[in-house]
Amino acid sequence: MRVGRLLAVGAGALAARYVLREVRTSPGAPALERTNFRGRTVTLAAGPALAAGAATAGALGAGSAPAGAAALLAGAGAGAVGLYDDVVGARPEQKAAKGFAGHLAALREGQVTAGLVKIAGVGAAGLGAAALLAADRRVAAHPRRQRAGAFGRGLDVLLGAGVVAGTANLVNLLDLRPGRALKAGMLLGAPLSGGPYGGIAAGAVGAAAGLVADDLHERVMLGDSGANALGAVLGVSLAARTGPLGRAGVLAVLAALTAASEKVSFTQVIARTPGLRHLDELGRLAD
Numbered sequence: 001m002r003v004g005r006l007l008a009v010g011a012g013a014l015a016a017r018y019v020l021r022e023v024r025t026s027p028g029a030p031a032l033e034r035t036n037f038r039g040r041t042v043t044l045a046a047g048p049a050l051a052a053g054a055a056t057a058g059a060l061g062a063g064s065a066p067a068g069a070a071a072l073l074a075g076a077g078a079g080a081v082g083l084y085d086d087v088v089g090a091r092p093e094q095k096a097a098k099g100f101a102g103h104l105a106a107l108r109e110g111q112v113t114a115g116l117v118k119i120a121g122v123g124a125a126g127l128g129a130a131a132l133l134a135a136d137r138r139v140a141a142h143p144r145r146q147r148a149g150a151f152g153r154g155l156d157v158l159l160g161a162g163v164v165a166g167t168a169n170l171v172n173l174l175d176l177r178p179g180r181a182l183k184a185g186m187l188l189g190a191p192l193s194g195g196p197y198g199g200i201a202a203g204a205v206g207a208a209a210g211l212v213a214d215d216l217h218e219r220v221m222l223g224d225s226g227a228n229a230l231g232a233v234l235g236v237s238l239a240a241r242t243g244p245l246g247r248a249g250v251l252a253v254l255a256a257l258t259a260a261s262e263k264v265s266f267t268q269v270i271a272r273t274p275g276l277r278h279l280d281e282l283g284r285l286a287d
Helices: 002-024 046-060 065-088 099-108 114-134 143-147 150-173 180-192 198-216 223-240 244-263 266-272 274-281
Strands: 033-035 041-043
Touching: 002 046, 002 198, 046 065, 046 198, 046 223, 065 114, 065 150, 065 198, 065 223, 114 150, 114 223, 150 180, 150 223, 150 244, 180 198, 180 223, 180 274, 198 223, 223 244, 266 274
Parallel strands: none
Antiparallel strands: 033 041
């Protein structure tokens, strides 16, 4: 079992590095260049690289076909719609809509924003992943699921979808400084790499580890594509190992943190907290 997890970590790192190289040398590479918070030119190529590495390695390490398909769907789906938002959302006419409320306001005026497409796409990927997990006999064997009726099983799927989408969104909220989202993903994924479905998280951790040096040295950015994909795959691992009550608890925490992000700057909180600040700055280029 331990060897299998190590193989998943290695596969994630190798896949992410390979895809990063291919994307950076592709004809579309110039379209992925962006300016970071310090004014440096970086590439969003790490986004699809992380999505591909986390999704494929997570699927290989899942241990069952339904769980593997769930990891692949969540990672690839969240990564694809995130990349759409990274590219299309950068257009001038798209930048006015900010936050969920802004996207809804634009929709009322007849405009479907790239951000709204991303939100809907991540939600759909989470729902599909949760439905696939429900088809996995090991997940379905949970005592509370065996006693649940059709309504209970449907609610369980919705809770699982919320966990996947909520984790994707949380990691994305942290992607405001070099290396921060990847560090958070590895810290969350490390304990999830043990126990049931640990291979899913191990694959995601490996993909993150394969890119963290480039992110810290400000050669690449994750963008919505990479951050959402990393969070979605970790969300599958979380959802797979928890029963309905566990999923509800995780979802409540995710919702609370998301709500807090609307009122409080995570960057300011990190800067004011010595332990978090030191961890956040570890390995980063000096200001």
